[in-house]
Amino acid sequence: MRNKPIGVMDSGVGGLTVVSELWRQLPREAVLFYGDSVRCPYGDRSDDEIRRFTFKALDFLYEQGVKMLVIACNTATAVCLEEAKERYDVPVIGVIGPGARAAIAATEVQKVGVIGTRATIKSNSYPKALHLTHRGINVVSLACPGFVELVEKGPIQMDEALPIVATSLQDLKGSGIDTLILGCTHYPHLAKVIAAVLGNGVRLINSAEETARDVSHWLTEHAMTRVGLDVPEHIFYTSGDAIRFRTIGEAWLGKSIDVQFFDVWSEPGEPTKEWSCALR
């Protein structure tokens, strides 16, 4: 069991920042990834749709045989994490709790900012997670539409990104926060730009890094880290365009990856459009 891969699901490519951190912090572990790119983004969908898509993807990973499931998507975590913990007999970790707990540990003024997509900010998941453990934390939330597109366009150019990010984060300057949660798996790619805008006085919490840290906590505390000397094999599935996924993935992860097209909603041999056409 301990040598099985860690299953990671995301609505698209954003969750690759979590994979990157898993590789960095747990280089012996194997990853099985499913990116539901054809239905991405989940953020504008109803809770019912998000639940159906997320559990179909998680069921698929679970059936492949994984020792743990990671929901590497803020929207899916907000809607499905608690139910997923009941549904599977392997541990399930989302991206919201780790970022929230790291922010509580980091802040010295009990004032924390959160940036994310409109859907994540609207869900109020980060304030809820922060207040679950520490009611005294003051939270300043800000939606940053456009950041995901900026990241997916390609390598970040500081001079191009800086004015966009500065305009978006205007309301955070002077807000008194000393800690900012990057509440979207795409945002770690913008960390340098965000740091340039907000200055040294604000510590950035990379929820991908913190999620990997909590995966590491669970695996080591339960003696479930992978053993043996063989190089772990990683497999990436996408329900979208495998070539586009590989291009972005290799740029982000810094090494070549094996990406296979697979849609959990299609029967073998059938086209894959059941949900994607009807719903977008």
Place this chain on the structure above:
Amino acid sequence: MRNKPIGVMDSGVGGLTVVSELWRQLPREAVLFYGDSVRCPYGDRSDDEIRRFTFKALDFLYEQGVKMLVIACNTATAVCLEEAKERYDVPVIGVIGPGARAAIAATEVQKVGVIGTRATIKSNSYPKALHLTHRGINVVSLACPGFVELVEKGPIQMDEALPIVATSLQDLKGSGIDTLILGCTHYPHLAKVIAAVLGNGVRLINSAEETARDVSHWLTEHAMTRVGLDVPEHIFYTSGDAIRFRTIGEAWLGKSIDVQFFDVWSEPGEPTKEWSCALR
């Protein structure tokens, strides 16, 4: 069950840095603390003695009814953590794993320093914990005898402490580490001095902070955070001098605490010297 206190044991007062972080990160939680000051330090004792003392203290906390046990002492963690996990039906968290995992997340050059007491460094616990999850981490270990005494003397004076710390840490300068684990629960009190010696290029990992973070992870993921609006009650027991313990404790924690003398080794009404006299 979720409203029971967190049991914290230490060989003396050092573990109060963990309590301070629990209060900061989990202000709703109640703490039941046992400091075995009369047998402190554990570091120079045999594994057999450390095991007997630690389990007697943990048994006492467990019997009071706690939802979790924290071994807030590096020596006791190194010797007893794995056995303690088997022994109790509540989770047991030590101080070594959290610091090691945080260091892996923090380092960008895969080169980590560890400072601790002679016993902790000799036990090789940190390199083992680091390599359990990441074999590629280069570890530079350094024993810092004298730091504990420096901290227990009273409030740190920068001009007095700086030359002592600078001399001790001489071998770390130029070693290429970018992350340093403060591998003793006393050392967070020296963080500013250590930072002044090593400069901005080395990130300090406060194992007390990281341990509280992992406690927070476990409690929130298992829906075991305390509920209700009443102010949590904290109880401190020491097998040593209660007045001295309270003086140090209140200085470190920044508020008044209730400290009671109690020795787990003494029968009611009997003197408390069974082990302390024979062994020191």
